[in-house]
Amino acid sequence: MSPHQYAQQNHPRFLTELKELVSIPSVSTQPQHNADVQHAADWLTAKLEKIGMSAEQILMPKGRHPLVLGQWLEAGDEAPTVLIYGHYDVQPAEMADGWLTPPFEPTEKDGKLFGRGATDSKVNTMTQLKALESLLQTDGRLPVNVKFIIEGEEESGSENINAFLDAHGDRLNADYGVICDGGIVEPDQPSIVCGLRGIVTAELEVYGPSKDLHSGHYGGSIHNPIQALCEIIAQLHDENGRVTVPGFYDNVRDFSPLEREDLAQIDPYFNQEWDNVAGAPAHWGEIGYSAHERTGIRPTLEINGIAGGYAAEGFKTVLPATAHAKISCRLVANQDPVRIYQLLEKYINELTPDTVMIKLTECDMGASAYLIDMSSHAVKTARQAYETHWGVPAIPEMAGGSVPITAALDPFVSEIVAMGFAHKAGQPHGPNENIILRNYERAIATAITFLQTITKTG
Ligand code: BES
Numbered sequence: 001m002s003p004h005q006y007a008q009q010n011h012p013r014f015l016t017e018l019k020e021l022v023s024i025p026s027v028s029t030q031p032q033h034n035a036d037v038q039h040a041a042d043w044l045t046a047k048l049e050k051i052g053m054s055a056e057q058i059l060m061p062k063g064r065h066p067l068v069l070g071q072w073l074e075a076g077d078e079a080p081t082v083l084i085y086g087h088y089d090v091q092p093a094e095m096a097d098g099w100l101t102p103p104f105e106p107t108e109k110d111g112k113l114f115g116r117g118a119t120d121s122k123v124n125t126m127t128q129l130k131a132l133e134s135l136l137q138t139d140g141r142l143p144v145n146v147k148f149i150i151e152g153e154e155e156s157g158s159e160n161i162n163a164f165l166d167a168h169g170d171r172l173n174a175d176y177g178v179i180c181d182g183g184i185v186e187p188d189q190p191s192i193v194c195g196l197r198g199i200v201t202a203e204l205e206v207y208g209p210s211k212d213l214h215s216g217h218y219g220g221s222i223h224n225p226i227q228a229l230c231e232i233i234a235q236l237h238d239e240n241g242r243v244t245v246p247g248f249y250d251n252v253r254d255f256s257p258l259e260r261e262d263l264a265q266i267d268p269y270f271n272q273e274w275d276n277v278a279g280a281p282a283h284w285g286e287i288g289y290s291a292h293e294r295t296g297i298r299p300t301l302e303i304n305g306i307a308g309g310y311a312a313e314g315f316k317t318v319l320p321a322t323a324h325a326k327i328s329c330r331l332v333a334n335q336d337p338v339r340i341y342q343l344l345e346k347y348i349n350e351l352t353p354d355t356v357m358i359k360l361t362e363c364d365m366g367a368s369a370y371l372i373d374m375s376s377h378a379v380k381t382a383r384q385a386y387e388t389h390w391g392v393p394a395i396p397e398m399a400g401g402s403v404p405i406t407a408a409l410d411p412f413v414s415e416i417v418a419m420g421f422a423h424k425a426g427q428p429h430g431p432n433e434n435i436i437l438r439n440y441e442r443a444i445a446t447a448i449t450f451l452q453t454i455t456k457t458g
């Protein structure tokens with residue numbers, strides 16, 4: 001039996017196992033789920049061992065959740081070594097966020113599977129696991145040497161990934177690095193990621209009076225910290241949708257007209273998906289760029305959360321003592337997260353009036369952007385594999401999101417390729433997250449073909 005036949009015959013069980021993994025609430029940011037995250041790590045470790053790979057868990061000194069490392073290195077020196085990366089942790093999910101079915105009770109409906117983590121990124125991790133199983137169980141071996149790392153802290157910012165690479169990076173050396181996360185633009189139209197954005201995050205705290213005060217007694221005589229905070233963040237963009245932080249765009253890589261034309265192939269699909277999913281009244285962003293370019297080749301600054309004062313039921317006429325905001329910048333190639341944080345810090349200090357005090361803290365989740373070499377052997381092999389199983393060529397896409405390990409992996413592998421199999425409209429991080437069921441089958445077939453066709457030299 002061929003690996004592809006094995007995958008087809010065993011697909012019902014592969015789906016059952018995906019549901020099992022999705023039912024484990026491996027939310028890495030919420031301590032009440034620590035045991036669940038560990039359960040997911042143990043579940044994956046057992047699966048890797050069962051299919052004939054060695055498996056271990058590595059917990060960094062400051063880590064909260066272990067990395068799972070699976071290996072099979074018996075393909076010989078002539079065969080390439082492929083490092084596959086995935087993550088098993090998920091974002092938080094509550095019914096109250098608008099779920100129609102319980103987020104950790106995977107539910108099939110209309111050809112989709114609903115559940116937190118289905119799209120981001122358990123379908124991707126399971127795809128690789130099942131491709132490896134199909135090859136090992138039929139051929140008794142893999143065509144390549146495989147190192148498979150599955151991270152448990154990606155959704156909380158991969159804050160221990162650099163320490164992990166410092167300590168264990170030499171064990172990860174490989175010819176190819178496969179970032180198995182993200183997805184394709186449309187269920188029937190695969191896309192291939194040619195870049196991922198980096199990220200830097202900060203928390204801004206604005207202090208005014210030493211305590212909450214009566215807004216009648218003191219209002220109008222004190223600069224309200226919420227107002228001051230809003231004044232500061234309102235100045236972080238100009239009327240052209242550009243970030244005003246001086247130096248922010250200094251090293252940003254410009255894309256040539258030819259490169260932009262190539263990237264524009266995705267626009268009809270991208271804009272359709274944007275219309276269907278975003279539900280916003282109108283487009284907004286940096287003038288002169290398409291929605292795909294605004295989220296892919298341009299850096300951005302976002303306010304992720306804002307808090308202060310009294311906003312619960314009823315009214316409290318209060319002049320609050322503090323206000324907070326969470327700010328993140330998505331970065332593109334050539335921007336250094338450390339420098340961008342420094343520029344942001346300097347500018348926010350300049351914008352702060354002497355009527356309030358501020359504290360800006362950098363969060364421990366910075367990562368550089370990464371541009372993938374689209375002419376590499378790994379990318380060509382991946383595109384061919386998608387085309388074989390989807391029947392149409394994969395079109396290039398710049399991912400707006402970040403997988404913090406990507407740029408940090410560069411020193412350990414010769415080529416990096418991203419192979420995601422979810423679909424963008426599958427509501428990653430949102431309510432009713434879902435995957436298209438028939439794509440799980442095509443994904444496994446594509447992953448098998450990739451491993452069968454990747455060679456040591458292109
Ligand atoms: N799967 C996403 C990132 C992604 C999106 C990759 C689209 C490829 C295509 C990943 O799980 C994610 O959400 N990353 C976070 C990282 C952050 C917490 C540092 C993100 O981008 O917000």
Ligand code: MN
Binds near residue numbers: 091120155428429
């Ligand atoms: Mn995610």
